[in-house]
Amino acid sequence: MIFDEERPKKPVGHDIGCDLSAMSAEELLARIDLLRGEIERLEAERGRKEAGKRAADSFFKPRV
Structure with a gap:
């Protein structure tokens, strides 16, 4: 006999397009x-990457 607490838990996640x-x-x-x-x-994460790109762009900006 299997009790509820012994059953493996479903993994928490989401597959795009799965049947709901x-x-x-x-x-x-x-x-x-x-x-x-x-x-x-x-x-x-996108914000961190954009900030890093802006910092790099300003550092490597060609000097005229």
């Missing part, structure tokens, strides 16, 4: 929160 029909409303909200967190992480 089997998910509950609560699971969908959790997935939305997960994706919003990932978007924030991506935007923060």
